[in-house]
Amino acid sequence: MANGLTGIQRGSLVDEVIDKLREQIGSGAWPVDARIPTEPELVEALNVGRGTVREAVRALAHAGLLEVRRGDGTYVRARSELSGALRREIQATTHDHVQEVRRAIEVEAARLAARRANPADLAACADALAARDLAARKVEKADPGDTSWVDEWVEADAHFHTAMVAAAGNPLLLDLYLEIGSALRTVLTERALRTDFDRFLVAGHSTLLDAVRAGDPEAAVREASLNVETSAEE
DSSP states (O other): OOTTOOOOOSSOHHHHHHHHHHHHHHTTSSOTTOBOOOHHHHHHHHTOOHHHHHHHHHHHHHTTSEEEETTTEEEEOOSSHHHHHHHHHHTTOOHHHHHHHHHHHHHHHHHHHHHHOOHHHHHHHHHHHHHHHHHHHHHHHSOTTOOTTHHHHHHHHHHHHHHHHHTTTOHHHHHHHHHTHHHHHHHHHHHHTSTTOOTTOOTTTHHHHHHHHTTOHHHHHHHHHHHHHHHHHO
């Protein structure tokens, strides 16, 4: 797990170790919720002392990027200081707040995707939509009271919208959307469990993809808006 780390040679050791660890986190080499290498592994990989590693880890934990779990290890909590701040803010928000941010991101992403999406983006969206439809069909076969399908359906639905935001070609917009992913999944889970929830909802899904394929920003905005508004009313 320490691959990608090299010894520290000069300058402020703590600052340089912080930069090295932040680079591993920000690049995704150490994904969110993953346990980072142990202290001895970091000491060996970076060629610094235990005190330097501990101080760097402490600083990143204070910034919200890492979480030290005594007796278990140190885990990645966020990809950046901004991510850490957003996660703390999200904990104090309501579902309505999440929906409002979701609307702002998804609608703008739809407009941009209609202008910028390339064949690879469109293929990724189509694959995600097919997976979503497959998950929805499993719901129909589930026995009454069986909710084992929920996680798969929610993940499939979220994956489609994430692929659509990625198609907008704005990495910052995608980062912001990924940071509300956990809160958004919580909202989707609660709504998916309602008996009147339309898990096959066409608006904002196949119709949105059609608009993006056609390169029609106005239609894409309309479909994305309809999807968010409809899900908010469920």
